Amino acid sequence: EVQLVESGGGLVQPGRSLRLSCAASGFTFGDYAMHWVRQAPGEGLEWVSGISWNSGSIGYADSVKGRFTISRDNAKNSLYLQMNSLKPEDTAFYYCAKDFASTWENNYFDPWGQGTLVTVSS
Amino acid sequence: QSVLTQPPSASGTPGQRVTISCSGRRSNLGNNYVYWFQQLPGTAPKLLIYRNNQRPSGVPDRFSGSKPGTSASLAISGLRSEDEGDYYCAAWDDSLSWVFGGGTKLTVL
Numbered sequence: 001e002v003q004l005v006e007s008g009g010g011l012v013q014p015g016r017s018l019r020l021s022c023a024a025s026g027f028t029f030g031d032y033a034m035h036w037v038r039q040a041p042g043e044g045l046e047w048v049s050g051i052s053w054n055s056g057s058i059g060y061a062d063s064v065k066g067r068f069t070i071s072r073d074n075a076k077n078s079l080y081l082q083m084n085s086l087k088p089e090d091t092a093f094y095y096c097a098k099d100f101a102s103t104w105e106n107n108y109f110d111p112w113g114q115g116t117l118v119t120v121s122s
Numbered sequence: 123q124s125v126l127t128q129p130p131s132a133s134g135t136p137g138q139r140v141t142i143s144c145s146g147r148r149s150n151l152g153n154n155y156v157y158w159f160q161q162l163p164g165t166a167p168k169l170l171i172y173r174n175n176q177r178p179s180g181v182p183d184r185f186s187g188s189k190p191g192t193s194a195s196l197a198i199s200g201l202r203s204e205d206e207g208d209y210y211c212a213a214w215d216d217s218l219s220w221v222f223g224g225g226t227k228l229t230v231l
Contacts, residue, residue: 035220037167044124045159045167045210047220059218095166106214108157110169110178 002026002111004096009116012086022079022096022113030054030074033099035109036081038092048094049081050104059104064090086120093117125150125221126211133229139199142226144211146192150221154214156194158187161225162207170209171196198228206230 008020022034036048049060049070058070069082079096093115101107127145134140144156158171169178171187174194186197198205211223 037220044225045212045222047212047222050220061219100172105218106154108155108169108172108212110172112166112168114166 002098004098004111004113006094006096006113006116009094009118011119011121013122014086014088014120016086017082017084018086018118020081020083020094020096020116020118022081024077024079024096024098027098029072029077031102033102033104033107034072034079035097035099035104036070036079036094037097037109037112038090038094039115040089040092043092046092050099051079052104053102057103057105083118086118088120091118091120124224125215126213126223128209128211128223128226130224131227131229133231134198134201135231136201136203138201139197140201140228141198142196142209142211142228144194144196144223146194146213146221148192149217150192150213150215151189151194152192153216156187156189157212158185158196159210159212160207161210162204167210201230203230 003025005023035050051070067085071080095112095115097109097112155173159167160170161167174189175187208225215221
């Protein structure tokens with residue numbers, strides 16, 4: 001069974017940094033692209049970033065471009081999201097999700113982890 | 123403001139058929155597949171429909187999808203109380219990003 005477990009969320013001040021992790025199991029992690037999707041409390045879903053199986057192709061939403069960095073370590077079955085220069089509007093649950101294929105563009109993603117909450121506030 | 127447009131709410135009584143719409147533009151729904159996700163209260167989103175009208179294994183055939191042009195719809199027949207939750211449409215956009223609808227809150231009366 002595919003399992004995705006996010007960690008690293010918490011309360012952080014505006015302008016500071018945070019690194020999220022997603023531990024994957026139940027599938028050959030290195031064969032699949034991965035994504036981060038976020039959801040502000042009580043709000044809708046927003047795609048944040050995607051990364052291909054070998055990190056050769058990466059994409060970001062305009063809202064996080066230049067501040068967030070997605071990465072992966074296939075040897076550790078782990079996905080990461082480095083978030084810098086955090087803003088209050090970055091407050092959200094952050095979900096990692098497995099793609100259907102090896103590239104993050106134009107396939108689809110499922111399943112999702114349970115999410116980790118990031119709160120950006122002074 | 124979400125790129126794809128969904129009605130904020132929908133409702134029906136048990137056994138009824140309910141449809142949820144999703145509208146976009148050529149760069150997303152016009153050129154690419156639509157996907158539907160179900161988010162039950164307190165849980166993570168789950169894929170309900172992929173590639174316009176395909177159901178993952180385990181999803182009941184009460185759920186169906188269609189996509190004529192730059193709009194799409196999700197139909198739920200034989201409505202059940204456990205269907206109550208939020209439903210999101212999503213699509214790849216040719217601007218190289220994924221876009222979502224704002225979500226539709228389904229209430230079973």
